[in-house]
Amino acid sequence: MKIIVAPDSFKGSLTATEVAYTIKDALLQSGEHQVITKPMADGGEGTIEAILSATDGERVQIRTLGPLGNGIHTSYAIIHETTAVIETAMHAGLYQVPAEQRNPDNVTTYGIGQAILHALDKGCRQFIIGLGGSATNDGGLGMLQALGLKAFDHSGNTLDKFGKDLLHMDSIQLEQLDPRLSQATFRIACDVDNPLCGQLGASNVYGPQKGATPEQIPLYDQALHHFANLIEAQLTDNYQDIAGSGAAGGLGFAFLALGGKLQSGSGLIADIISLEQSIKTADLVFTGEGQSDEQTLYGKAPGFVAKVANKYQVPVILLSGSLGNNIDKLSNHFAGCFSIVNKPLSLAECMTNSKSLLREQSQQIIHLIDVLLKAR
Numbered sequence: 608m609k610i611i612v613a614p615d616s617f618k619g620s621l622t623a624t625e626v627a628y629t630i631k632d633a634l635l636q637s638g639e640h641q642v643i644t645k646p647m648a649d650g651g652e653g654t655i656e657a658i659l660s661a662t663d664g665e666r667v668q669i670r671t672l673g674p675l676g677n678g679i680h681t682s683y684a685i686i687h688e689t690t691a692v693i694e695t696a697m698h699a700g701l702y703q704v705p706a707e708q709r710n711p712d713n714v715t716t717y718g719i720g721q722a723i724l725h726a727l728d729k730g731c732r733q734f735i736i737g738l739g740g741s742a743t744n745d746g747g748l749g750m751l752q753a754l755g756l757k758a759f760d761h762s763g764n765t766l767d768k769f770g771k772d773l774l775h776m777d778s779i780q781l782e783q784l785d786p787r788l789s790q791a792t793f794r795i796a797c798d799v800d801n802p803l804c805g806q807l808g809a810s811n812v813y814g815p816q817k818g819a820t821p822e823q824i825p826l827y828d829q830a831l832h833h834f835a836n837l838i839e840a841q842l843t844d845n846y847q848d849i850a851g852s853g854a855a856g857g858l859g860f861a862f863l864a865l866g867g868k869l870q871s872g873s874g875l876i877a878d879i880i881s882l883e884q885s886i887k888t889a890d891l892v893f894t895g896e897g898q899s900d901e902q903t904l905y906g907k908a909p910g911f912v913a914k915v916a917n918k919y920q921v922p923v924i925l926l927s928g929s930l931g932n933n934i935d936k937l938s939n940h941f942a943g944c945f946s947i948v949n950k951p952l953s954l955a956e957c958m959t960n961s962k963s964l965l966r967e968q969s970q971q972i973i974h975l976i977d978v979l980l981k982a983r
Contacts, residue, residue: 608980610634611885613645614895615908616653617928620961622646623653623908624660629962630893630926633969638977645882647894647908650796650872651739654694655684658735661880662686669725671718674699674742675708676769683722686879690733691726695855696740698722699749701817704742709818711744711827712771716858720753727787735879736862737796737872738855744814745770746803746831747861755784773830779837793867796875798906801853803846803860804832809853817856831857838864873911883915891976892916892923893969900931904940913940926968928961945972 612634614626621629623646631642648657659666664686673679684692696702698718701709723734743749749768752758757780758766766772801807810819810827819827835847842864846852851869852860859869877883886892894912896903904910909925916923922942930946937944947964948957957964 608890609641609643609888610891610893611643611645611889612893613647613882613886613912614893614926615647615649617895617897617961617965618652620897620928620958621965623648623657625962626895626965629965630895630969633966634893634973637970637973640973643885645880645885647873647880647882647912648737648876649739649798649906649908649911650737650875652694652696654737654739654796654872654876655682655692655697657876658686658692658879659684664692667725667729669722671698671721672715673718674703674714676715676717679703679718681718681722683726685726685729685731689731690735691723691731692735692737693719693722693726694737694739695719695858696737699743700740701742702740709742711814711817711819711823711856712769714743714745714770714817715749715768716741716743716745716747716856716861717749717753717768719858720750723750723754724785727785727791732787732791734791734793735796735875736793736867738858739796739872741855741858742817743770743858744810744817744819744827744856745773746809746834746857748773748834750858751784751861754788756781757783770827773834774826776830776834776837779834779841781838781841788865791865793862793865794875795851795859795862795867795869796872797851797854797859797869798872799854800850802848802850803835803852803857804828807853809857812853813856835860871906871911873906873908876908877911877915882912886912886915886921887919889921892921893926894923895926895965897928898931899925899927899929899934899937899944901933901936903937910940924972926965928957943972
């Protein structure tokens with residue numbers, strides 16, 4: 608059989624590449640199968656790794672300002688010589704901010720702008736941006752400042768690059784934005800459809816998980832609206848009401864203002880790694896993720912993989928670290944849904960033993976399939 612293995616990561620345990628190769632090794636031990644790995648991502652953690660696994664690109668090590676404004680060692684990727692791949696979370700990630708320090712006042716997207724400048728200096732003019740996992744709610748203020756935007760308060764003082772500076776903004780200047788941006792294209796991996804402001808906007812929906820208090824949320828909602836109005840007045844266009852403009856604390860808006868195009872994260876990654884071309888000639892597909900429930904079907908990588916497989920009537924098997932509630936809906940999209948946990952284990956034990964558990968379950972499944980095929 609030709610089998611495609613296209614999982615997402617098991618977050619906190621295994622990367623998508625590790626998951627893919629663990630399943631592949633298990634399948635190859637069972638029989639003479641052709642197994643092709645296509646690690647997936649949805650624009651968040653693992654985006655660069657998934658793309659590099661399917662291209663001849665390189666990882667570029669750089670130093671940027673992290674979300675708290677301190678210098679960090681991080682990276683981005685370059686593929687096809689002139690295309691840069693940047694993960695927001697690697698430069699302004701929520702995981703980089705200790706829980707007790709999470710506060711939209713004190714975080715910035717400045718490092719993302721620094722990564723873009725570095726890529727521009729290396730000749731890149733095409734950009735793929737993964738928006739998942741940000742710690743920020745600054746509407747991309749820090750990123751745009753790194754790229755040349757100037758912002759001022761009511762007294763004409765230059766504002767700094769943190770979220771709290773949005774609350775004091777009076778005017779901006781766009782004239783000093785890096786001129787190379789006019790030659791650049793931005794494809795933005797985004798799987799949320801929130802506008803920038805309002806009850807469904809960045810501050811109200813995602814602010815609390817980034818440390819915003821009930822008192823801060825309306826202040827940031829108003830400040831983002833004001834910031835957007837200032838930018839839109841100079842660009843003579845509207846971006847803040849576009850679905851996805853509220854992604855990553857308003858980074859979606861900032862990239863739209865730079866001429867970016869928002870796309871399904873899973874769809875964008877699948878296009879880059881030629882997932883559909885591989886699946887349409889396959890006999891079977893394996894996918895997976897850390898936890899599965901009905902939300903798997905809405906923007907997550909395994910749900911997208913299943914959609915493609917179903918298009919070509921190729922059965923797809925879902926392997927998950929755990930199966931949540933209300934998974935009945937998954938049965939309409941997957942030939943089978945399996946937890947890799949096969950005995951009573953603590954969460955810590957599951958995380959520690961995830962690779963061996965994944966291998967054992969994969970072996971059991973492919974053994975059953977082989978037996979059924981031989982019995983025909």
